[in-house]
Amino acid sequence: MTQTPRPLPLAREHxxxxxxxxxxxxxxxxxxxxxxxxxxxxxxxxxxxxxxxALIHPDVSARRGFQTSVTSVTLTPEEYLASGFGTSFIGMDPPEHTRYRRLLTGQFTVRRLKALAPRIEEIVDQHLDAMVAAGPPADLVRDFALPVPSMVICELLGMPYTESKQFQQRTDTIMRLERTKDELLDAMTGMASDMRAFVQEKRRSPDEGLLSGLIEAVPSDGVPLTDDELVAIGNLMVIAGYATTANMLGLGALALLTHRTQWVNLCEHPEYVERGVEEMLRFLTVGPFCLPRSAKADLEIGGQKISAGDPILLSTESANRDPAQFDAPDVMDVTREPKRHVGFAYGAHQCLGQELARMEMRIAFGRLTRRLPGLRLAVPVEQVPMCSDMQIYGAHEIPVTW
Known part of the structure; x- marks a missing residue:
């Protein structure tokens, strides 16, 4: 490398x-x-x-070591394995990754999502009813953006909502930038232990949830998933289904209320909600630390030679604001004709739960704009406390009134 390495861009002006x-x-x-x-x-x-x-390059690997590129707290391979947390398939390459991918794709069926839609509508309405009954002011994160996806992921997995609070707390610890190794290990071992108990319960009493479906499914190699594999998948579903969607709901609402004409557009034209959701997914990001990859062999991308073993960080946040791909990329426009973005990545590792996330967002913003068209921020956007202390970006609180 002839250029001087620079830190990952993190400082925001807005x-x-x-x-x-x-x-x-x-x-x-x-x-x-x-x-x-x-x-x-x-x-x-x-x-x-x-x-x-890079996302589809055969010599770019999704495999990652236990060394993190985000925080200074590092787990050895022995410590990670001892946590019981399990190895996530998102950090695997084909053919190992393909085995899990096919199995999970078979669970995220159109039938399952359609069956879940009425329950999502009910969950959203319940929380909006509670907000309206309590009256302004409210915290849109606490009262809406966090609990809605938490309840939805419980419905998807077949998990009682009473158990989700513990998973939320441990997920927050794992996602914090500043935590000790003991705090991290305690959160991981606790989450793994709870998920293992949940897996074993579903083996005894299966239901229509996704986890039971995975227990009963037979992979292409004919070998059913072990408890360790199910724990790893369950933990990934909880973290991805709760933390990322919750922060995107919060960020999306904050963006709409800040760009007031876009909020009014959705209130007056509910037919724009689907386009609006795609625009939020392009315009905003909950992943400021990029997608981690590494080179399996010497390769060239963008005219730059990259050596085997080099770490690679893919900024989807920057890619989704690239003027070579999007007209006026720094303008939020809920009427924009949707165009391929990388809000859910791309290729073999494209997010499996993307259609569920889209459905949650469409239902949430469709009902939010209909029920509370007068919703507005109770403080200037610059005073909204953002999650700059977390690996997943969003807002800690969004004070609103109406």
Missing amino acids: PLAPPPEYARLREESPVCPVALPDGKTGWLLTRFADVTS
């Missing part, structure tokens, strides 16, 4: 805008050396074309 350095990097150094918090040096990709190319 809570809803990417770090401004990304615009300069796309122009001047779209594949640039980046200094990682763990002391390693890798490559940061910022253009849409390069990010999508």
